[in-house]
Amino acid sequence: MDLMYELRKDPILGRWVIVAKTSRTSLSNYLVDDEKPDYHLTCSFCRGKESDTPPEIMAIRAPGSKPNSPDWFTRVIPESIPVLSIEGELNRQGIGMYDKINGIGASEIIIESPEHHITSGDMDIEQATRVLLTYKERILDLENDPRLRYILISKNYGRAAGALYSHPYSHLIASPVIPQRIIQELEGAKQYFSLKERCVFCDIIREEERTAARIVFENKNFVAFCPFASAFPFEVWIMPRRHSCAFQEADKADLEDFGLAIINVLNKLKKLFKDPPYNLILHTAPNRMSRRDHWQTINEDFHWHAEIVPRLGGFTGFEWGTGFYILNTSPEEGAKYLKEV
Amino acid sequence: MDLMYELRKDPILGRWVIVAKTSRTSLSNYLVDDEKPDYHLTCSFCRGKESDTPPEIMAIRAPGSKPNSPDWFTRVIPESIPVLSIEGELNRQGIGMYDKINGIGASEIIIESPEHHITSGDMDIEQATRVLLTYKERILDLENDPRLRYILISKNYGRAAGALYSHPYSHLIASPVIPQRIIQELEGAKQYFSLKERCVFCDIIREEERTAARIVFENKNFVAFCPFASAFPFEVWIMPRRHSCAFQEADKADLEDFGLAIINVLNKLKKLFKDPPYNLILHTAPNRMSRRDHWQTINEDFHWHAEIVPRLGGFTGFEWGTGFYILNTSPEEGAKYLKEV
Numbered sequence: 001m002d003l004m005y006e007l008r009k010d011p012i013l014g015r016w017v018i019v020a021k022t023s024r025t026s027l028s029n030y031l032v033d034d035e036k037p038d039y040h041l042t043c044s045f046c047r048g049k050e051s052d053t054p055p056e057i058m059a060i061r062a063p064g065s066k067p068n069s070p071d072w073f074t075r076v077i078p079e080s081i082p083v084l085s086i087e088g089e090l091n092r093q094g095i096g097m098y099d100k101i102n103g104i105g106a107s108e109i110i111i112e113s114p115e116h117h118i119t120s121g122d123m124d125i126e127q128a129t130r131v132l133l134t135y136k137e138r139i140l141d142l143e144n145d146p147r148l149r150y151i152l153i154s155k156n157y158g159r160a161a162g163a164l165y166s167h168p169y170s171h172l173i174a175s176p177v178i179p180q181r182i183i184q185e186l187e188g189a190k191q192y193f194s195l196k197e198r199c200v201f202c203d204i205i206r207e208e209e210r211t212a213a214r215i216v217f218e219n220k221n222f223v224a225f226c227p228f229a230s231a232f233p234f235e236v237w238i239m240p241r242r243h244s245c246a247f248q249e250a251d252k253a254d255l256e257d258f259g260l261a262i263i264n265v266l267n268k269l270k271k272l273f274k275d276p277p278y279n280l281i282l283h284t285a286p287n288r289m290s291r292r293d294h295w296q297t298i299n300e301d302f303h304w305h306a307e308i309v310p311r312l313g314g315f316t317g318f319e320w321g322t323g324f325y326i327l328n329t330s331p332e333e334g335a336k337y338l339k340e341v
Numbered sequence: 342m343d344l345m346y347e348l349r350k351d352p353i354l355g356r357w358v359i360v361a362k363t364s365r366t367s368l369s370n371y372l373v374d375d376e377k378p379d380y381h382l383t384c385s386f387c388r389g390k391e392s393d394t395p396p397e398i399m400a401i402r403a404p405g406s407k408p409n410s411p412d413w414f415t416r417v418i419p420e421s422i423p424v425l426s427i428e429g430e431l432n433r434q435g436i437g438m439y440d441k442i443n444g445i446g447a448s449e450i451i452i453e454s455p456e457h458h459i460t461s462g463d464m465d466i467e468q469a470t471r472v473l474l475t476y477k478e479r480i481l482d483l484e485n486d487p488r489l490r491y492i493l494i495s496k497n498y499g500r501a502a503g504a505l506y507s508h509p510y511s512h513l514i515a516s517p518v519i520p521q522r523i524i525q526e527l528e529g530a531k532q533y534f535s536l537k538e539r540c541v542f543c544d545i546i547r548e549e550e551r552t553a554a555r556i557v558f559e560n561k562n563f564v565a566f567c568p569f570a571s572a573f574p575f576e577v578w579i580m581p582r583r584h585s586c587a588f589q590e591a592d593k594a595d596l597e598d599f600g601l602a603i604i605n606v607l608n609k610l611k612k613l614f615k616d617p618p619y620n621l622i623l624h625t626a627p628n629r630m631s632r633r634d635h636w637q638t639i640n641e642d643f644h645w646h647a648e649i650v651p652r653l654g655g656f657t658g659f660e661w662g663t664g665f666y667i668l669n670t671s672p673e674e675g676a677k678y679l680k681e682v
Contacts (some may be wrong), residue, residue, distance in 0.1 A: 104344070
């Protein structure tokens, strides 16, 4: 009997997912009409509204322009109600049988453009590279703080993906602990390396190029593909060909090619669906302090990358409650659609 | 400086979450108006429509009534398009560097009542106990299949929680692999036991009773509480006081008290919010075969329970992409609301 679904294992996380061999759903079921409220007139992230935000932490500006003046390309400000705060001593504490830490860290908003209506997929490559350069500078700065263990940069686009603002922005959280999903990834990569003495991500890139079945976009320095054991339909990972554990080690040429890959993938998703909500998450190595504590072999065994998940609906609570995902469109089919669009 | 948030560690999963010490959001922000389409007239799960479904796998029926006749209390049918199928040989296979298994397993629908409009929170205790007895019988039956490693029973209520039908039902998946979130829980519990020689769940019950700050409901055999490091606001765990690794070992008295706890918690959520969508997931030990392979100490170190997560919106992709959750209402505040309603 020919079964309609198969189980696939993610080689990094060790997570199994259930994948439909032939799409069990038509593309139109995924078409998302996400609410995108336009607060253009009241938006304090737009050019000219600089005094409506807290003073900027950094910005990429026209030569000679002053901080908090209107002549900027990208701008970083602290979150107005910060989830984690930079001031204070780190305080680890037991409470009964449980453990807690006070909310030390940083939460910042990276404003990606002075223009309200531009989307990441529409950006020109110069501006996209500036955004990535802003990410890099913030990570390099925050990495100096010995209390912080991990810097997480993500982008929520559209209400359904958790976006709080309609202006193009990314979110940065610098945390005194490493998020669990990242630890699983680091552990998985470390185990693979100790078994094979090869980076699992480098192996994945070679395997994806060999079969070519899931590749969505390529350029000199980057490959974008739908992962073999995707948790969500039309999920895309973007990986640098050159082995490097940390995004912040990327040079100008890397950032340009990475920017091109992001623009390209987001444009494909936008064309294929109705400007869908999505999340983009940067997966980089833990901060230098974490590497001194525990992750000493990270240079060899981890490989930075970005993961893009369009929020096309249709996943059940069962899935995120158990980590057991059901995929009604296989990554091969998803990649085919994305490649051809 | 008094920080507004703190980081808390889940003692089982080792996952850190960010919790607001004082609620950062008003209750009305959580009020969900979920679409609940009424397909009453065309519903094939209602009494009298038995011939519209595949033949039943089992049912709890009035004495003397025949299979697939209308006189039933609960009824189990195979899913019409099964995600995993019971027929065939288990076939594990490498494909390039990746691993896969064909889609062997079972996916079943447990129809919880012949009445279309009843919700789990409105059920009388007799019917709720029958539903739990149905869960138990299905697990005991499927556990005999040596190809299957884990049986996952969950309930998605409301469209936003992933429900496919408006008739009250639960979903059963029997899988040849153990879902990753369950493995993490099993590993966490095992590590705790090897360190302390005590069950972490038993310790949690004692700690929750000692502080009483997060308890929502109690009866002779069960405790319901908002966990210390909840990932979602108003999340509730229901645990048996008596240590036991497997739900299917519960006796009639256990099932009745468990049923009462479920009804009570769901009713509280319904009163506090506008009949919110939710997921209920049963966390039990892996099947006997898995216990022979690997989880030999499960009797000592694991403790079955149920987790209820109301889907109150407002979580970002960043959260499920990283496993780093931000909670704007603390479990203590959540429990207080639920207790008092």
